[in-house]
Amino acid sequence: MPELPEVETLCRQLRKAIVGRIIVGSRIVDRKLDHVQTLAGERVDAVSRRGKRMIWSLSGGRCLAFQLRMTGRFFWVEGEALPPHTRFILEFDSGRLALSDPRRFATIEHIPPPPESAVADGLSPLDAKTLYAAARKRTLPVKSFLMDQKTVSGIGNIYASEILHAARVAPRRPACSLKPADWERVAGATSEILQRAVECRGTSVSDWQDLFACRGEYQDHLRVYGRAGCACPGCGQTLRRDVIAGRSTFFCPRCQK
């Protein structure tokens, strides 16, 4: 799915577009979403985010939680034409919101207001000591550790490679083998990269688009993702692609130790 920066981009845009507004009507296009109850008459009181999950607080007291997974996108629609692969439509008096999702992996859930989460969000400052402690007994590759959402939420496949390159840590190292100094660099790189990516409205390596169908710009700042065979921007060594836990992983074999 979109990773944290892409979901954060949507949250910021949606806050301006729909918070305080009443849902006039909702329409389910994809029967996989038949369980979503009617939303007509509810007001959207807040739009928030937990990692890659977006949560709307509704005036009725409940919340709607969206997981966009791989290809879910929200588009603001002012004319008649709906985007391709529209699965769900929400109508406001100011316009319509379409959930488009070619692969149909996205999920929508009605949930009670969620309690405060114990998991650190990738956009908030991370504490290196907490990461070190959480990884102490974990032998899985540090890249998988960063992506598993249980310690830090929001990091996906693209940003995991970027973060580890910036922190000069080899992705296959067991999580428990990182020293406190390594975690300091990982923590710093995570905040820095995710914040930059939010400022760029995400990464459009394939087809990511924001609420207004604009591409992000962080793909112009990627240093390793998708660049196997290219020179490492740090040292000039040829970048490699390996598969870790079934996912493409890009790294520099010289400057990442």
Add this chain to the structure above:
DNA sequence: TCCCATGTTGCTAA
């Protein structure tokens, strides 16, 4: 035709 894809879950086996 084959392989790949920004995610998550659940199964099996080591």
Add this chain to the structure above:
DNA sequence: GTTAGCAACATGGG
């Protein structure tokens, strides 16, 4: 208990 590996979900692009 932990982890690796795989399949599943479903579709489109190169």
